[in-house]
Amino acid sequence: MSLFARLAFLMLCTVIPAFALASVAVAGSECPAVDANDTQARNSLMYYVCYHQSSPGEPAHTALNPAELPEHIKWTPSQGHELVFSQTRSVYWIRLNIRNNGSERRLWYLNLHYPLLDEVTFWRGDQPEDVLVTGDQHRFGSRLVDYRYFLLPITLNSGETRSITIRIHSSGALNIPLKLETPEEVIAESNHLAVTHGLFYGAILVLAIFNLLLFFSSGTTYYFYNALYMVAMGLFLFAMGGFANQYFWPENPKFANTSIPLTLALCALAMTFFGRSFLEVAAHTRADKTLKAILWICAGFTGLTLAIPYSQAILINTALGLVIIFILSIIAISRWQQGYQPAKWYVLAWAIMAVGALVYAAAAFGYLADFLARESLMQVAIGGQVILLNYAMVQRWRLLNDKLLEVEQKARNDLEYKVHERTAQLRSTMRELENANRKLATLSLNDSLTGLYNRRHMDNILPDLCAEARRTGRPLTIALLDADHFKAVNDTWGHGFGDTWLQLIADILTRHATRPRDTAVRFGGEEFALLLPSTDLEGAQKVCEAVLEEIRTTSVEAPGGAKARLTMSAGIATLLPNENQQEFFERADSALYEAKAQGRNQTVIADT
Incomplete structure (x- = not known):
């Protein structure tokens, strides 16, 4: 080992x-x-x-x-x-x-x-x-x-x-830096180091307490893990610098040595917990499985540290810490590339930490001289890392806050009575509120066959979308789609096969209505609608043509082995100034009937 x-x-x-x-x-x-x-x-x-x-x-x-x-x-x-020797x-x-x-x-x-x-x-x-x-x-x-x-x-x-x-x-590496100093020089150096170390460890302690308070007030776990990491790292440097031996356990020299690899293992454990939580690593992914395995390894090495010699424990835990820094950096870069912006500051923080850790480890293991200068460099690296990590958390908070505002807007119409009742608790219980909204929508606002929103939901949100379009000046477009000759499908192969087609149409509509506020609705038997905020006629026509093309080229095996095909017709209208909701809907409906009259399997844009 x-x-x-x-x-x-x-x-x-x-x-x-x-x-x-x-x-x-x-x-x-x-x-x-x-x-x-x-x-x-x-x-x-x-x-x-x-x-x-x-x-x-x-x-x-x-x-x-x-x-x-x-x-x-x-x-x-x-x-x-200087006399410096590796182990x-x-x-x-x-x-x-x-x-x-x-x-x-x-x-x-x-x-x-x-x-x-x-x-x-x-x-x-x-x-x-x-x-x-x-x-x-x-x-x-x-x-x-x-x-x-x-x-x-x-x-x-x-x-x-x-x-x-x-x-x-x-039993470890040997650094033998010697100085011959007058009492005045010893006092001056001691005072200088006392101020430097006091500021460093004081800042670490204050930030750790601040993160704990944020954790207790918000319930966000990565604040707790960040506080744990800063405390563990501070204790590790405190022990490496000889302070822990002087102030914490001066009567227990055996634990004074053990505390160094032990706090290093706790650092590895804490930074893995923090990275997994802060980077929002999706469950059951390769990154998630890797970090879970690392957590178990860290826990095992923490216990092993108490049983093996110091010289082995410090080598193993140092290597473990460097490997974890490398793995977390790779995962953070991947999340950054996926568009998760706080990961950028996380990567920069660990890049600074990696440089400081490598230099500090090299000095501690006898590969570099001037351990005191390397200790100061490590403190600077940790200070820079802590600043960047806390800035990254501020960026993440802003991102979550933006998402929270968007969810509040979406939930206001369907859960207004709950919003008034629980406004004071909304920020801390948003996840429970989203779950309740999802269940309520499933029970009362969704079509049971296709899973799309139903006519009730469209009637609820269409007035608000019209008002928003008039207020902001952004376009609002509605597309009504109807399956051609669908009655013949039911008459020929039965309603069960017809339901299969309806579910397929719903899946196709969902795939093409990709923007967050695009809404697909089933408001009749084989009648569907697409509500497209901030989309003009040209954009809506492209969506409808793509939907019609996919349905036109899709075949479904019917009972008896025959290949059944289907087409759809679509009518599109965009909201006009001073036009009410009913007139808006009727123009789209008229365009749909015109598409039917012109031979079906096509898209018609309503007159403006």
């Missing part, structure tokens, strides 16, 4: 190491001493650092203090590079000589500013009190300074030189 996860991560992570450490070893145990009073020398500290890598089985690997190291151990100079079982020994060339006794802090190291032991002298044993495998109180990084105070008399030795071992 560990090998598979590692290969998956390396395949996804396209970055390369930012540098290669020098491999030339130098004999002897002496490294050049850095003058602690020289600011420029302190800023170039890594030119004074030497290290020794000891693989399992070597004497230095089992040594527990500098006195147990082999006499002729070879130290490798870091040559100005390894080796033990690393660090040597640094510090000299006070000043005229008075002074205090400095050696800052190892990477919080995720299992075992870190400092030696700054030969006395027991000069040894500091700390790391993630120890209680947070084992550190001399209450700080998320490892700070070692070093006090030197004037002219004194002291050799600092550090032994580091960790």
Whole structure:
């Protein structure tokens, strides 16, 4: 499992190491001493650092203090590079000589500013009190300074030189960035980071609470999933930055390590829930089945994280998170191409997140140096992602609001008494209202044989459509269609076969009346109507000709095996100024009769 996860991560992570450490070893145990009073020398500290890598089985690997190291151990100079190593079982020994060339006794802090190291032991002298044993495998109180990084105070008399030795071992990647700082510099840096991190985590918390309030007020689930994602991501970065170990569980070092892959798995779970809800992935589609499978995998990996070692869990969950980001981006691009506009901002948000996550993962796994800068980049990426996701939700709300207004207009005529009764609840119960409208229309406004609207529905909406056309100046056209010689069909093959033809005609009308407000009606035995708002005579004639052509070329097998064919006639009229509903309908009816009189199987436009 560990090998598979590692290969998956390396395949996804396209970055390369930012540098290669020098491999030339130098004999002897002496490294050049850095003058602690020289600011420029302190800023170039890594030119004074030497290290020794000891693989399992070597004497230095089992040594527990500098006195147990082999006499002729070879130290490798870091040559100005940060010490960054991908996952390894080796033990690393660090040597640094510090000299006070000043005229008075002074205090400095050696800052190892990477919080995720299992075992870190400092030696700054030969006395027991000069040894500091700390790391993630120890209680947070084992550190001399209450700080998320490892700070070692070093006090030197004037002219004194002291050799600092550090032994580091960790089950994950190794970042060993060292700084030698004065107390003033430590405080200034701490204050700067406190403001930066405070603003970042404060903004994440405020937005998470805001999304929760939106969820409780509207009942829209993707607000809840977005809040869950932001909380999980914030906790993950909080744990990766060492804050969780410092403030949440300082007495539980085992869970401090487990919390990192655990919160990462929760991030993967939350962003999958959010993506599935926000993108409105249709049920039973391939995308829906894929996301459901991912949810089960995330749930399984969340439980597995509590049972497997940290080094395996962090690799597996990182690879899982990157794969999920890729899959969600593909689904979002597909929804964007389908015309779902909020998906555009969702794609941009995850593109920013993907870049930040790849760089941050590469730094965390020892493939890039300067973890602190990568942490800041990740915060910037998450900030940009959160802004774009919330903007996408605003766009989605606007889209839903537009659809809601359209549905309100459509439902007003048939459910007016319910609208007056439930206006205050309409926005939060729109789905139930649509279901009630659909059932009511089925019971009272639809033809039971064909499923089309009936004459009652046409009588209800035609006055409103006429009034709307006169008010807006947009055309309103009605087409009346009648099956030619339909009585002969019933007389020859029976009413059951005639019903089959009527259902076929209804299907053809429905396919050609494609716009949202186009309405197909059966208002008599073999008589049908098409109500076409915002359609002129030319457009209505094209629709009718297409309907007549399809019916003309369609044959149905009659009882006995014969092929039966049918034709239709159509009359079209467009609403004239100052014309009432009855006159409008009668002109279309007259055009239909004229089509019949001219030989049927044709379309006639009423005189204007």
